[in-house]
Amino acid sequence: MAYLACTSRPQPRERLADLLWGAHFEAQARQNLRQALSLLRRILGHEALVSEDNAVSLAPGVIDCDVIRFEALVAEGSRASLAAAADLYRNPLLTDLNIAEEAWLDWRNSERERLAGLAVDSMVGYGQQALRAGNTAAALKNANRAIAVNALREDAHRLAIQALAALGRKAEALKYYQDLAARLRHELSTEPDAATRLLVAELRSAPPPDASPTSNELHRKMHGTSGGKTGTETTAARVDNATAEVVVRSNSFEQRQLTIMVCNLIGPTSYSENLDPEDIHDRIATFQKTAADVAARFGGFVAQYQGYGVLVYFGYPAAHEHDAERAVRAGLAILDSIGKVAAFPEMQLRASVGIATGLVVVGETSTIDDNCHHIATGQTPNLATRLQTRAASGDVVIATSTQRLLGGRFDCRELDPIEVKGQPYPIEAWQVHGERTDVSRYEARHGAGLSPLVGRQEEAELLLRRWNQSRSGEGRVVVISGEAGIGKSRIAENMVAICEAGSHACFRYSCSPHHTDSALFPFIVQIEQQAGFRPGDSDSTRLEKLEALLKPTSANLPRDGALFAELLSLPMDGRHPALKASPQQKQEMTLGALLNRLKDAATRAPLLIVFEDAHWIDPTSLDLLGRMVSSATQLPLLLIVTFRPGFQPDWADQPHVTALPWARTMAPRSFAALRWTKHSPTPLPRISCRALMACHYSSRN
Incomplete structure (x- = not known):
């Protein structure tokens, strides 16, 4: 009926039979069609269907x-x-x-x-x-x-x-x-x-819609002249151009915290010895385009193209989560991308990056010739520029203000303090060697110590019950959904602490907003963490660590070694023969190998799996996560999946899956816990606690 209603014209019976029962024998398909048409006539009335020779259609007005x-x-x-x-x-x-x-x-x-x-x-x-x-x-x-x-x-x-x-x-x-x-x-x-x-x-x-008039416009208004240039006006224009007068849109500037990245080519003037100016321009343009594309991928805003480099704002015009992390990742990715540019085989492009975070006044300005610029004023842009000049080729150097915001997410090495013009004392600087894989996302941002778990006793007890059930062989899955910053990772970390205290294994996976299109990204990171990869490890060292990880449990080390080495983009160096399989077969074999690792770990001892930020999951990882959920019932494991509202997995309604919606709450029972914490030797004043709770409840209503 839907097909006839949508097409609104007579349809051959053969077409209908093939459309709906094409996989059946021809006689069976015709019989099914006759039965379906008869049923429609009984439901809609005999006049609803019109038969013309060998065609069928709906009568006009029968279906809206x-x-x-x-x-x-x-x-x-x-x-x-x-x-x-x-x-x-x-x-x-x-x-x-x-x-x-x-x-x-x-x-x-x-x-x-x-x-x-x-x-x-x-x-x-x-x-x-x-x-x-x-x-x-x-x-x-x-x-x-x-x-x-x-x-x-x-x-x-x-x-x-x-x-x-x-x-x-x-x-x-x-x-x-x-x-x-x-x-x-x-x-x-x-x-x-x-x-x-x-x-x-x-x-x-x-020009900005409410921009102040240029000096030429003011001159015409004052002297009553038209758009044509008089001698006086021409002189005024020359003076304006010479002084580079800036016309600022009113009320367009604001104070906010930005992370600013300066990325410049290293040694561009040395190119002029062997290259024409056009060739030099091509190299600079290629570098700037590559840097701008990578920065945009991480949420950066290219404010200016400056000679041999780019100036990028993170946190403007819109702020994002963890802008400092985005900036550092962008800086590392730019240097990696620049090193892979193959357009100029006779000369490798080299660059360095400086990053600083701080309060600036930022907004949009227009010069007299209507060119638009986005300007951030303050010490932060100058500091980022100074850090870039300090950075060696291929290095990312950041200020302490940025390093604090990174927590332990990146491997940062302190450098000697540097002198910055306008600063009364030297500024501390840090060189970023890469992202750390030996710590979880939560540990990187919050440190090893856990703050007290306040007001979530019921949820914590539910997770503990599910853990005890899973330890007896009845695998369970708990999905925790809630908005950002509400405590999903904190309660998952509480279960990790309980698990580790009992000497049980724990596998942790975290999705990333920057890798939603990177197949199996959370599983790659988890393998790198378990294998003990460090920034600066050679490919040979990483292969050795990978083999050491796989050897105790792998039933087919040559095959698994080849699969995981390809997954981690590691060259095999002839250690294992290359697999002769199609890409689809390799993917299926890789998913099976990853799932077998989990099953093997769970059969040896009860296993806790924490899978965080599933709303950023890539499609291939989502497929594997669904297989993990389906396999959980036969294994002694507890799988905790956290995500934000909007993510709707198709396996959430399975019997062994428990949904735990996470809402903001600060019930009166939390009042005493709020006043006392292990980090505060003295309680908060009672008036402060009441004010905090009043603000909380007013924000909810």
């Missing part, structure tokens, strides 16, 4: 089909009809109807794609009309809806950029374009189309 209404609204094209069409499209076609027939799936998928395209057309069309009418909020809303349907439709992204600019959020619009360009390069290996580039070029050259 939203697909037909949707197509009619899109075809009408008016502002009201486009708005109605956009509201009518909620989900892909027939999401609740699954028929395992190839012909059906081909038709359904092609129709889904066609209708999704019409939906994006309606949302973008309505958004453009709303934008022209001055309703920028509606334009931005429909742009975001269109992007949710098809994230690679550039007309939807252009609408979003236009709406942000119209709302006065020009810096955010330019940052949006940077992210879009990076995504297109990453997913489609292409650049934004000409229309998008033209839009952004116009946006960059346009």
